[in-house]
Amino acid sequence: MRITRIPKQRVGDIVYQMLRQGILDQTFRPGDRLELEELAQKLDVSVTPVKDAVNRLATEGLVDVRARSGTFVSRISVEDLAETLEIRCALETHAAVRAAELATDTDISRLRDLFEKMSKSIHDNQERVQHEEWNRRFHQIIVEVGGNRKLIDLYNSLNAHITMARVHYASEAWRGRLPQETVEHSRILECLRRRDGIGAAQALREHIQSAAQSLVSDVRRAGDSE
Numbered sequence: 001m002r003i004t005r006i007p008k009q010r011v012g013d014i015v016y017q018m019l020r021q022g023i024l025d026q027t028f029r030p031g032d033r034l035e036l037e038e039l040a041q042k043l044d045v046s047v048t049p050v051k052d053a054v055n056r057l058a059t060e061g062l063v064d065v066r067a068r069s070g071t072f073v074s075r076i077s078v079e080d081l082a083e084t085l086e087i088r089c090a091l092e093t094h095a096a097v098r099a100a101e102l103a104t105d106t107d108i109s110r111l112r113d114l115f116e117k118m119s120k121s122i123h124d125n126q127e128r129v130q131h132e133e134w135n136r137r138f139h140q141i142i143v144e145v146g147g148n149r150k151l152i153d154l155y156n157s158l159n160a161h162i163t164m165a166r167v168h169y170a171s172e173a174w175r176g177r178l179p180q181e182t183v184e185h186s187r188i189l190e191c192l193r194r195r196d197g198i199g200a201a202q203a204l205r206e207h208i209q210s211a212a213q214s215l216v217s218d219v220r221r222a223g224d225s226e
Contacts (some may be wrong), residue, residue, distance in 0.1 A: 011045050016053035018043070023062050023073055024163055025129070032076045034063065060160050076165050078220045084158050085212040091155045092139060092208065093201040095146030096188075100197035102143050108193050112139045115189050119182050122175070132166055138185065142192070142204070166213055169222045177214055184210065 019039070020030045036054065040047040057063040064074045099107075103186055117134050136159065143155050184207035191200035 012049040012052050013043060013116055015043060015049045015054050019053050020060075020062065020160070023057070024160070024167055028058075028073045028168055030073050030164075030168055030220050032073045034073065036071060045093050050132035055123050062111075062160055062164060070096060074164075076169065080218055081161070081165055081219055082212070082216050085208070085216070088155065088211070089160065089208040090203075091158070092143055093149055093205050094155060095143045095148065095151060096192070096200040096204050097193075098146040098148070099142045100192050100200045101211055102147055102177060103192055103195075104210065105140065107145050111138060111141055111192065115185050126159045129167070132163070140189050142188075142200075161216075164192065164221055169215070169219045176209070177182060180210070181207070 019028075019034075030035065034054065035049055036050045040050045043050070054063055054065065058065050061080075064072045064073055066072065114134050114137055118131060118138065122128050122131055140159075143152055146152075184203065187203040189201055189205060191197075191203050
């Protein structure tokens, strides 16, 4: 991420988005210390919006603010990740039942377009990051179509932590999961197309649990190697 000067309007939101993206795209890695005054100078803002952004990131669990020690990008524990994935599964499968009922033809078309993009081969890390973004958007649409605003907000707060784990800890094992992931996404899409909410929820549950098992293993392996 290239850090540049930013306009004065909406400074707090822009700083928050830039720091958040920096954590998710590996500009800042787990355990890195964030020097708030240095960041403020680079962004050409006062330290206040940087502190406000850090507080928002701390609420999401992306940074760890330690009294008298500083601010650090959060490390992800196996236990926290497993619990987060469990809650995400419950939220998303609940949303899927309503999504099957409420999804428009346009919604289904958007999901199909993303599915087709995700089905393409991946050759390098840049394409993997793009694949992750399409995957995130595919699941996000299902949750949004479900229409429960409180559920959407909670889901979004959890998803940042999961995305961080995927970006920073995913091993090469993800390549072996791609064919199965494509089959799982196809089942989810077909159930939603047929307005089968129970089937969509079950397909999502199996998909999320399979992906969760793989991601938790990656984080555990990374922890063992440190």
